[in-house]
Amino acid sequence: MKTKALLLSLCPGFLAAAAHADVLAIKVGRAETVSKGVIEHAVIFVEDGKIVTIGEDLPIDRGIPVLDRPDWTVMPGLVNCYSRMGCDSEGGDDMSPNTKASDELWPKADEYAELVKYGVTTLGLYPAGNGIPGQAVAVRTKANTAEEMILQDSVYLKIILRSDSTSKKRITDAFKKADDYNEKVKKAREKFDKEKDKKGAKKEEKPAEEKKALEEPKADEAKKEDAKDGFVPPEAEPKVKPFVDLRNKSLRALVSISSSADYLHWLDALGKESINWDLRCLMNRDSDLFYVVNKKAWDLDVDGIGDQKVRVVMEPILSLVPGTMRQRNLSLEFANAGAKVVFIPRNDTLPDHKLWLTNVGEMVNAGLKRELALRAVTLEPAELMGVEKHVGSLDKGKDANMVFVNGDPFEPTTRIQAVMLDGKFVFGEVNQ
Amino acid sequence: MIQKPTWWKPLVAAVLALPVLSTSTFAFQEGGDASGDKKEEAKKDDKDKKPEDRWFAVLNGDIHTGTGEVLRGASLLAKNGKIEKIGYDLDLPKDTKTLDAKGYRVYPGLVAISSQGLMGNAASDFEDTIDPFNSRMVLALATGITTTGTGGSAVKLKRFSVNDMVLSEKQFAIFSWSNRTPRGKSELREKFKNSAEYLRQYREWERKVRDQKDLPEPSKRNVDNTCLAVLKGEQTAKFTANDRDELLGIARLAQEYGFRPLIEGAQEAWTIADELGRAGARVILTPRDRNEKDEQQAREGGTSIENAAILHRAGVQVAIVPSTEGVDLGGIAGRDIIHLPVEVGFAVRGGLPEKAALESITIVPARMLGCANRVGSLEVGKDCDLIVTDGDLLHYQTFVQWAVVDGKQVYDKEKEFYYAQIRPRPAAEQPKKLDKGESEPKPKEGDEAKKDGAGSDEKKDDAKKEGDGEKKDDEKKDGEKKEG
Numbered sequence: 001m002k003t004k005a006l007l008l009s010l011c012p013g014f015l016a017a018a019a020h021a022d023v024l025a026i027k028v029g030r031a032e033t034v035s036k037g038v039i040e041h042a043v044i045f046v047e048d049g050k051i052v053t054i055g056e057d058l059p060i061d062r063g064i065p066v067l068d069r070p071d072w073t074v075m076p077g078l079v080n081c082y083s084r085m086g087c088d089s090e091g092g093d094d095m096s097p098n099t100k101a102s103d104e105l106w107p108k109a110d111e112y113a114e115l116v117k118y119g120v121t122t123l124g125l126y127p128a129g130n131g132i133p134g135q136a137v138a139v140r141t142k143a144n145t146a147e148e149m150i151l152q153d154s155v156y157l158k159i160i161l162r163s164d165s166t167s168k169k170r171i172t173d174a175f176k177k178a179d180d181y182n183e184k185v186k187k188a189r190e191k192f193d194k195e196k197d198k199k200g201a202k203k204e205e206k207p208a209e210e211k212k213a214l215e216e217p218k219a220d221e222a223k224k225e226d227a228k229d230g231f232v233p234p235e236a237e238p239k240v241k242p243f244v245d246l247r248n249k250s251l252r253a254l255v256s257i258s259s260s261a262d263y264l265h266w267l268d269a270l271g272k273e274s275i276n277w278d279l280r281c282l283m284n285r286d287s288d289l290f291y292v293v294n295k296k297a298w299d300l301d302v303d304g305i306g307d308q309k310v311r312v313v314m315e316p317i318l319s320l321v322p323g324t325m326r327q328r329n330l331s332l333e334f335a336n337a338g339a340k341v342v343f344i345p346r347n348d349t350l351p352d353h354k355l356w357l358t359n360v361g362e363m364v365n366a367g368l369k370r371e372l373a374l375r376a377v378t379l380e381p382a383e384l385m386g387v388e389k390h391v392g393s394l395d396k397g398k399d400a401n402m403v404f405v406n407g408d409p410f411e412p413t414t415r416i417q418a419v420m421l422d423g424k425f426v427f428g429e430v431n432q
Numbered sequence: 433m434i435q436k437p438t439w440w441k442p443l444v445a446a447v448l449a450l451p452v453l454s455t456s457t458f459a460f461q462e463g464g465d466a467s468g469d470k471k472e473e474a475k476k477d478d479k480d481k482k483p484e485d486r487w488f489a490v491l492n493g494d495i496h497t498g499t500g501e502v503l504r505g506a507s508l509l510a511k512n513g514k515i516e517k518i519g520y521d522l523d524l525p526k527d528t529k530t531l532d533a534k535g536y537r538v539y540p541g542l543v544a545i546s547s548q549g550l551m552g553n554a555a556s557d558f559e560d561t562i563d564p565f566n567s568r569m570v571l572a573l574a575t576g577i578t579t580t581g582t583g584g585s586a587v588k589l590k591r592f593s594v595n596d597m598v599l600s601e602k603q604f605a606i607f608s609w610s611n612r613t614p615r616g617k618s619e620l621r622e623k624f625k626n627s628a629e630y631l632r633q634y635r636e637w638e639r640k641v642r643d644q645k646d647l648p649e650p651s652k653r654n655v656d657n658t659c660l661a662v663l664k665g666e667q668t669a670k671f672t673a674n675d676r677d678e679l680l681g682i683a684r685l686a687q688e689y690g691f692r693p694l695i696e697g698a699q700e701a702w703t704i705a706d707e708l709g710r711a712g713a714r715v716i717l718t719p720r721d722r723n724e725k726d727e728q729q730a731r732e733g734g735t736s737i738e739n740a741a742i743l744h745r746a747g748v749q750v751a752i753v754p755s756t757e758g759v760d761l762g763g764i765a766g767r768d769i770i771h772l773p774v775e776v777g778f779a780v781r782g783g784l785p786e787k788a789a790l791e792s793i794t795i796v797p798a799r800m801l802g803c804a805n806r807v808g809s810l811e812v813g814k815d816c817d818l819i820v821t822d823g824d825l826l827h828y829q830t831f832v833q834w835a836v837v838d839g840k841q842v843y844d845k846e847k848e849f850y851y852a853q854i855r856p857r858p859a860a861e862q863p864k865k866l867d868k869g870e871s872e873p874k875p876k877e878g879d880e881a882k883k884d885g886a887g888s889d890e891k892k893d894d895a896k897k898e899g900d901g902e903k904k905d906d907e908k909k910d911g912e913k914k915e916g
């Protein structure tokens with residue numbers, strides 16, 4: 001404790017000494033860090049768009065501007081990982097896994113200016129279309145150029161799976177093509193090895209080797225090994241590459257399903273492939289997904305969604321027990337079964353983004369743990385997109401994306417007072 | 433409904449035959465064990481055990497095997513979805529999932545030969561499109577249907593799974609034989625003629641080619657492949673016809689070219705039952721069909737409630753379907769697929785024997801769909817697809833309590849909301865009924881305190897219930913007598 005206190009007291013001092021003019025200290029009544037629970041009387045130091053320190057009642061050096069709001073609560077900026085906000089392209093071919101949503105960014109879209117007001121600071125934008133429409137991109141909701149918007153590209157591959165042969169075949173075929181590619185690599189490798197043997201004692205040029213290795217930093221392990229001795233595997237076809245990436249786990253899949261049958265068909269189509277995947281479950285009042293929450297309840301042949309420990313991207317909606325008007329909280333059932341819940345607004349519209357936190361609050365009232373609900377709109381979607389190093393919680397070193405509210409964020413009477421994105425207030429009149 | 437004078441005969445025969453059968457099989461097994469087979473078997477078992485064996489047993493039910501026998505208070509054991517043993521005092525392996533059917537009846541799962549929508553929206557590519565969670569499947573299982581026939585394919589209502597449920601596919605070759613298109617009739621006859629001729633030549637060639645290797649294969653020109661498949665026995669020729677003349681035409685065509693037609697509709701079939709029987713025809717009919725006789729004709733015609741019974745007597749295999757193939761939530765209740773056993777009750781009313789009635793929704797449609805080797809009756813080696821009912825299957829009051837597909841319980845009346853509230857099951861374990869003056873066996877020390885207050889009241893209630901149940905049974909039997 002002592003050392004911690006010492007450290008904490010040192011930090012701001014160091015900052016002041018370094019004379020960074022843009023350091024800002026924020027004092028609020030409480031902070032929902034998401035990663036480390038609640039900090040009362042929190043002080044957060046922000047510099048260069050990052051959170052430098054966060055702690056309880058930290059001393060603030062003279063000269064550092066302070067924003068003191070004892071009535072406010074701060075939470076991480078909201079992360080909606082499944083949206084089309086500000087995108088208006090139309091889907092093309094049903095099999096276009098190489099399409100990237102990052103190619104259609106339009107930072108000047110009106111929606112972003114509004115979203116910021118609702119506390120949404122990170123979006124996961126997916127490409128339009130059916131079947132396998134392509135790869136999503138994680139973006140900031142405020143930027144001047146498309147490049148500036150991008151937090152990280154290719155955060156997940158969207159796959160839509162319905163109970164029909166075409167959508168299942170699309171997946172099995174794609175993996176078959178990935179198999180063909182592997183075969184191709186293998187042959188090329190053999191050929192390369194033979195040639196190498198022929199050359200015999202001739203030394204290889206090392207610089208070239210290194211260059212090649214650098215050219216493919218993202219390649220899978222096998223490829224890396226190959227790169228060491230100068231072997232360059234043939235380039236995969238654009239439509240095949242995403243599936244090669246799925247297999248080597250440099251890309252994850254977000255599979256959209258709408259019913260329990262879809263879930264079983266997805267597992268059937270996936271077969272023995274080992275990839276990282278999460279689920280986007282379309283929720284409605286008559287959802288039958290309770291059948292596949294876990295294996296035990298209905299004696300399924302396969303693991304339930306909870307048993308798989310995957311993320312479930314869903315709307316905060318209560319569904320009904322079939323044939324009755326009794327409500328059931330599927331998000332709670334998923335969470336209890338071991339799945340990780342990710343909430344998105346009920347619809348991908350501005351009004352529903354405005355009501356997002358309130359709607360999630362309804363799920364809390366219906367039994368979902370408050371911490372899980374908070375996580376489900378911040379860190380969990382950030383982890384889904386693999387951007388948890390930057391956003392999703394109030395932690396040292398993360399982007400200073402914060403939402404300031406005047407009460408419990410899930411209370412319908414609570415209003416957003418200010419929103420900070422990358423250390424800059426993008427909403428709210430804040431006089432320091 | 434039971435034909436009183438004879439109902440006990442098969443039963444007695446079964447009971448008599450049982451010990452004989454069981455001892456004989458036992459002896460056979462012992463013989464086998466003596467040789468080196470035993471080791472091999474043990475090895476095999478080891479191999480099988482790697483993916484753990486799944487055991488399932490239905491205990492102490494009155495098992496109607498669907499082959500005519502009724503085994504009272506018998507048990508059935510299934511291994512990995514296949515029936516392993518049926519009998520008494522079975523040794524259950526460890527981890528056997530059991531279903532106590534004491535006081536209930538066990539029937540083979542029903543086969544709905546013409547049905548629709550029970551797999552969700554799946555129409556073809558069943559394994560890729562089935563919705564094993566849809567409500568119609570639950571309703572079908574609540575009816576007792578465990579196999580749905582649709583368009584000549586047979587699919588199991590294997591809930592919660594999308595694998596291995598297709599039993600057979602595209603069994604039917606659909607033909608039309610109608611008085612309205614005389615040309616179609618002559619063309620079909622021509623096709624069969626050509627195909628039969630080709631088949632004759634082909635068989636001859638097959639025989640001769642062994643000696644004369646250069647002999648050219650007979651030309652397949654003008655040969656209709658569908659007709660050929662029927663004549664080869666690969667597919668079943670299916671017609672839809674109701675008119676007497678049409679039925680007669682089909683029977684004669686079939687006799688001429690030697691195939692067994694399957695006829696759906698068959699409203700006036702009772703008028704020419706003998707002819708259909710000779711042709712080996714099989715029919716799918718609806719006992720409650722109503723159609724007036726053509727008054728211009730002097731001969732018999734129109735529908736008859738005795739249709740199924742008369743056809744059965746003439747040796748025609750009869751499968752029964754309700755008038756609507758799907759689950760119909762509109763109009764008058766009782767005519768759609770979830771009233772399959774009720775529909776069969778009407779055939780019984782028309783004189784169809786009870787055994788044939790059960791067969792008309794189990795083994796007969798299974799044969800028509802080419803899956804009688806797996807479903808349609810409860811026999812060792814077949815799939816463990818069965819239903820447990822709280823009374824005679826054909827009685828309107830009876831509910832399916834449990835349905836089992838591939839040795840896995842897929843329906844439980846108490847667990848689904850459709851019929852749970854109607855006549856709920858009494859608690860599984862009932863206390864023993866005592867006559868006046870008899871004393872209860874002394875409870876264990878620990879239990880005494882608990883039972884002190886409410887226990888006695890509960891017991892009274894239960895006793896009352898039991899009494900009621902008996903009364904009901906009596907009433908039922910009375911009703912049956914009257915109807916018979």
